[in-house]
Amino acid sequence: MPPRALRGTGPADAGRGRRGRAGGGSLTYGQLDAKANQLAHHLRARGIGPEVLVGVCLERTPELLVALLGILKAGGAYVPLDPTYPAERLARMASEARLSLLLTQQSLVETFANPEVSLYLLDTEAPARAAQSTQAPTRLNTLDGLAYVVFTSGSTGTPKGVMISHRSWTNAYLGWERSYGLREHCRSHLQMASFSFDVFAGDLSRALCSGGKLVLCPREWLLEPPRLLALMKEQAVDCAEFVPAVLRGLLQHLEETGQTLDFMRVLVAGSDAWYVNEYHRLQAVIGDDTRLINSYGVSEATIDSTWFESGDLGPGDTQLVPIGRPFANNRLYVLDAHQQPVPAGIAGELFIGGEGVARGYCHRPDLTAERFVPDPFATEPGARLYRTGDRARYLLGGDLEFLGRADTQVKLRGFRVELGEIESALGKHPAVQGAVVLLREDPGTPRRLVAYVVGSDLRDTAVLRDHLRERLPDYMVPAVFVRLESIPLSPNGKVDRKAFPAPDATQRTGEQQLVEPRSETEASLLALWKDVLGQTSLGVTDDFFDVGGHSLLATQIISRTNAMFQVTLPLRALFEHPTIAGMAEQVVLAQLEGVDEAALASAMEEVGDLSDADLEKLLEGTNE
Incomplete structure (x- = not known):
């Protein structure tokens, strides 16, 4: 964590009583500081200090914040390991990072098959940790010291760890503070990103460094706009960074229900491209005092490098929102194949220089040399540029426009x-x-x-x-x-x-047969699924996740199903019953819960159209 943040969690701030919240649990600044100090002392005794990497595999709760600050206060650097990842991938990441210690909890130990690193179990070590001092240990961090290593996808099949220094992280925060007005306007920050995603580090530092409240949003609520919106209102969230996919689901819910985000002060959409028409739609559901910002960044340049804000974008259904101009101490160049600048309006590859550039890839000097190249435009010795692989161009007004990828790396959701x-x-x-x-x-x-x-x-x-x-x-x-x-x-x-040919819409998997709808409910759901999934060949027994469905599309399926049938099925219903046949049963059962006689007669008429085998299956479902 940037040194400023470590000071910001000290006893002087505890009196404000500002709390970070998650799923009913909360910590004041004073409690967070004391717990992190105890952990830091305990980790120091285990040999954790500068340039020592500690893996962290925990659920996203307040204890995760204690773990991260404890590692940083001990002088070490953290490596996020998402417990939802496959065991093989986690093992590769841990091996690639050459961890000195893995901090996790008893319930997650089996996530790692035969870990080749020492374990620190946060719950098991609690009694011993409680005996440690609550005073901050002597600071060992330096600005150029390692703060965290975050893994990104690797083209060779091996994930690559990006090494971020305290200097780069501090610079990123100061850029947000200046450009977003964090201390003046933002008091309650919503945290949505996965712990393994570098945006998490941005959410964490924006809240703690500015003395705000950090609200950890449960992962499943991101896909349920009503619950997400309710949480934002309950916690008076006034600052949040969304990925466009989550924001689209929330936007649809706002438009359908006539609600707004006028209580927000800074709304950021980042991590993926989005369109001008969506920007205009969002402007219609925010308040006059809400700032709508598009950010752009890569892990190798410390989270965010540019930002864009405008109240007078022209129309453009297929035009991407510009990514804007650099944050403080970042430099962006659009270069040709010879790494020479191109004029405004001409496309080239985007290179990033300045304080945000990472130290390189962990234990990958060959790949570091390939992607982090000497900066010919800098005056300071040893300066480097990161070649993003993104195509971009400068617009005549000075803003950057993202044009897509120049290699085989893509961005999805x-x-x-x-x-x-x-x-x-x-x-x-x-x-x-x-x-x-x-x-x-x-x-x-x-x-x-x-x-x-x-x-x-x-x-x-x-x-x-x-x-x-x-x-x-x-x-x-x-x-x-x-x-x-x-x-x-x-x-x-x-x-x-x-x-390569476009996928054949009629292609079936293996011996799987296409089963036609057998009721009006199944027929209606089939039409809905075809629309959401963009598929023309679907059967009622096809698995949603095997035909291109994913968690964000599941949000649309549930929202539109509930609206279509006037029921209130939870998102988990689709995960538990991922076929049209299964969802049709859940719809009928939901309709039978407290309906009047007319509705009951209609539902029973539909049940009467089912075959004996289907009826028997439906009855079995009601007795589970």
Whole structure:
């Protein structure tokens, strides 16, 4: 944590009683400081100090904040490890970082199969930790010392750890404080990002460094706009950074219910591209005093590098919102293939320089040298530029416009994904002879990952989806798998990514048969699913998550299902019953709970149209 934040959590601030909250638990600044100090002393005794990496695998609760500040106060650097990731990926990350210690809790120990690192169990060590001093230990951190290492997708199949110094993190915070007016306008900050995502570090520092309240939003509430909005109002949230996908769900709910976000002061959309028409729609649901900001950044340049704010953007359904201008002490260049600047209006590759540039990739000097290059425009010796791989151009007014990727790294639902890592994981399946993964946005379908695979024994691509789920996070598992006889090549023998066919909408997985709807409820749900998923060939027994569905689309399915049938199914219903047939049963059951006689007669008439086998299945469901 930046040194300023460590001072900001000291006893002098505890008197304000400002609390961080999460799921009913809360800590004042004084409590957080005391607990973090005790942990820091205990970790110092275990050898934790400057440049020592400590893995952290915990649920997102106030105890996670204690763990992070304790590591930083001890002088060490933290490495976030999301407990929801597959065990194989967590093991690779821990091995790549060469951790000195893994801080976790008893219930998560099995997440790591035979960990090759010493464990510190936060719950088990509580009695011993309670005996430690609550006074801050002697500070060992320096500005150029390591603060955290966050892993991003790697093109070779191995995740790469980005090393961020205290100087870079401090500079990022000071840029937000100056540009967003954090101390003047923001008192309650909503924290939504995954702990393994560098935006988490931004949320944490924006709140604690400015003396604000940090509200940890439960992960599942991000996909339930009514609960998310209720939390924001209850906690008087006035500052939040959203990924566009979550913001779109909230925006739809606001428009449908006639509610607004006029209580907010700073609303930031970052981590992914979004469109001008969405910017205008958001302006219609915020207050006159709410600032609407688009931010751009990469992990290798410490979270955010640019920001954009405007009240007079022109119309543009397919035009992306500009990413704006650099935060303080950041420099952005649009360069050609020879790394020379191009004029405004001309596209080139985006390079980032300045105080935000990371130290490099952890234990990867070859990759560091490839992506972090000497800065020919700087006056200070040893300065470097990070080549983002993003295409951009400067507009005549001085703002930057994002134009897409220049390589095989893509951004999907706020996550940067190296397509090569997915291809590498697919290649480890014995039946796969070749694989190429693309991010596609075909007419009538949402942006999605499509895997093209070659293999003589690939009769059922469902096994490939299971294979990837054991190795990669859910957001990296392709929505569609397409079998090919061979990989298309260009005349010079390279993979021709433009020659891959669009997925066949009628293609079925393995021996799976398309089952037509058997009731009006199933028929209505089928039409809804086709619209949301952008699919033309769906059956009532198809699994939502096997036909391209994901958690953000699940929000739309549940919201529109509830509106269509006037029920209140929770989001978990779709996860527990991920087929149209299963959801139709849940709809009927919900309608039967307290309906009047007319509605009951209508529901019973529909049940009467079911076959004996379907009726028996429905009755079994009511007795569970």
